[in-house]
Amino acid sequence: MQKRVVFNNRLLPYALLAPQILVTAVFFFWPAGQAIYQSAFIPDPFGLKSQFVGFGNFEFLFSDPYYLASFQTTAVFSAAVTLLSMGAALWLAVMADRIIKGSGAYRTLLIWPYAVAPAIAGVLWLFMFNPNVGLVAWYLNAIGYDWNHVLNDGEAMGLVVVASAWRQISYNFLFFLAGLQAIPRSVIEAAAIDGASFWKRFWTIVFPLLSPTTFFLLVVNIVYAFFETFGVIHTITGGGPQQATTILVYKVYADGFVGQDLGSSAAQSVVLLVVVGLLTVVQFRYVERKVHY
């Protein structure tokens, strides 16, 4: 028996691949190529013509304190979102795994937030925490805490982190729960008989056996925090106050589409591309080694 499919017609395989290649080309290669091309030019203030500057945009970027600050913001933001969403999801999954009665209802409820679009999730949180009309802000005020994320850096960051993580918890929860249920019961029972308490079992048996899931989610969550949180940040803080929540991808938008500095924006896109590429390589090279498949 032949394991590989063999096509008699030479063109058919190409035809079958074409849709995917076309989509990738139009939505990835073309924009990426455009970004690299444009990153070498500075357009004039009216956008009528542009001037070739080589690596000028990059030189300017890396001497710009705002851009360097954005790196730090991104690092803090993505680390916080990843930790919070994975930690909370793992905790919920462990709890849901123990429940016998009504586990279906819990699971469904915990998965719901994932169906909420990022911008809507952002607005939900914004309404709750709005310093003027927000319910939670009002209660905080009532107990003597003066909540104002429009003015306070830390509060703004906290709010976008929580709102971003909240949505991702559902996704992580699903994977963690599936991972937990894939661990043979008898292995856990054997550990119980060997004398391990619940938390001891969790840290020495369950968590190591979950590591493939955890690693996969780590990669997915960091990518999520880098790119897909745009909607949340845009609706809640718009990158403010004072760029305190301007992560790299938001700065690409702010400088390019709001500030109309397309050359710098393109250069930032290229930097972002390289950063994410590096991150992924690092993750697979160094973190994966500690994963037990």
Next chain:
Amino acid sequence: MAQIAFSNLRKSYGKTEVIHGVDTHINDGELIVIVGPSGCGKSTLLRMVAGLETVTSGEIRIDGRVVNDLEPRERDIAMVFQNYALYPHMSVFDNMAYGLKIAKVPQAEIRERVAVAAKMLELEPFLERKPRQLSGGQRQRVAMGRAIVRKPAVFLFDEPLSNLDAKLRVQMRVEIKTLQRRLGVTSLYVTHDQVEAMTLADRIIVMNGGVAEQIGTPLAVYEKPATTFVGGFIGSPPMNFLSVERLQGSGLAASFGEAAPTLAKTVGVRPEHLSFCGEGQAAWSGELVIVEALGAETLAHVRLDDGEVIIVRLDGGRTAPVGESRVHVTCEADKLHFFGTDEKRID
């Protein structure tokens, strides 16, 4: 080392009772095999002793201490699972040392105890390997090693050999028996394989439908089955069952007359106690359906006149009367087992 006692032990899932009151006492160092068909409650019973299932009512005592509400780790037991349940991310050494590390046994002693167990089980070359790099038999040994190093009061075995191939199963069976004898640890062993039960056990508990139908030494269970179920389950090929009326109508009723209690409904007879005979002495007559020559023994299937099929076991090499399709079967009167309408033995 410990004694185990069950008193009126019951287990229900919701309204369904699956174990209907088991009473028994297990002596120090005994190897007890719980045997029965799937779904008879034997694994549930074992898991109740382990503390993995709750006890609905009744008591389990280990060395006089009621353990009903104790966590598995407080019961001083070790268990070998059907699928071995090894920790896949740990080496063989760490698998065996896990329980000791948790019990905070000093490092040096852990190394020593694991080394002793590894030597006993011939696992020394594999200590650094992961479970997935071992064969089925080796994994089985690691699972036993993990139980041994902790020096528990009781070993629990949950069908430990059922994932192994036939040849390895026989070999491991002998090893388990030898090991248990050597360590003298009280053991409960669950299996659905009656050969395993007969060869391993000091005493057998035959379970059926959540009830312990008979508890006794392998030979006692074999020679004096308490119920028709036990007679049919223990022994291969199984005991033949016929109605007493057929015996009385056999024309030889006179010679069995004394042995046949009046209340009996069923008569059981083991295939090896049947033999072919001339028409004059026949207890039953019928047609020879098939002959299975297994080498050491030969099994003849005979369809009696009213359609029932019985098995006659002959010594190897001997074949049943060939060419003669009509055969006559007899048996010594004291080899018959009588069972009443409630399926229970009548002596």
